[in-house]
Amino acid sequence: MISTKGRYGLRVMIDLAKNDNGSYIPLKDIADRQEISKKYLEIIVKKMVEGGLVKGSSGKGGGYKLVKKPEKYTVGEILTLMEGTISSVACLADKDYDCPRKKKCETLPMWKEFDKIVHDYFYKKKLSDLL
């Protein structure tokens, strides 16, 4: 299940792309347009700044802006940053985890196949595809 972090984060990215005029866009405007509490969006956007998806600027005239063109972002990279992982099962989410039952596990192949489908879907989808 994609949480609000991923869903709202994606909507912020779309909002930034749609309202891009070269300068910074204040979070308040985004919050109003998206009908999401500005306070909560602060948490969301903070992650996006840390993850290098957007750039922030303080002070009057400040706000946020994209660091790349919308067609250079994949939905996958956005969701992965916000959700931590995009994997559907715990055993595949952590790349370092080495399951002792992996040889005999009858479900692992299916989870792997499914994971690939999910991965492909979201990494082929560009932010620009959502505008």
Next chain:
Amino acid sequence: MISTKGRYGLRVMIDLAKNDNGSYIPLKDIADRQEISKKYLEIIVKKMVEGGLVKGSSGKGGGYKLVKKPEKYTVGEILTLMEGTISSVACLADKDYDCPRKKKCETLPMWKEFDKIVHDYFYKKKLSDLL
């Protein structure tokens, strides 16, 4: 993220299918083979009985068995029962929920498309495909 309920539930179903000899299979045997606490499996299996996936029988010689042939079960129906929903976003998980932003939501079409992919994948996959 598929929780242990879904993952373990599926493994129990596979175990029941593989070890089917016509009679009931005690949970203890399943727990031993699958290396999962029997106590915890009780919770899992209870849901499966309530959902009509398996049949239980008390007393000596009791245990659990499938009610259908493995090829008649879809992985989708098993996961949906165990997880409550298989949808990737909250707005699609509850069929009765009517989002006020659905007309203008730029992400909804993508979630719907993705949901269909997930749904199709798991409902086409049969329990017998995992044996």
Next chain:
DNA sequence: CATTTACCTACCGTGTCAATAGGTTTTTCT
């Protein structure tokens, strides 16, 4: 220097997850 904005820290109630614990009932086998 006032205003606007991002940025930071802390907190909170609720719920789910992944179990564990201990007891009761049902059924069969001897």
Next chain:
DNA sequence: AGAAAAACCTATTGACACGGTAGGTAAATG
């Protein structure tokens, strides 16, 4: 009849994530 084996039932637990809210600090601009 009685022991054993099994499902079945109720309760509890600790940890953590979710979805926020609150209030303050720092930075930039006009």
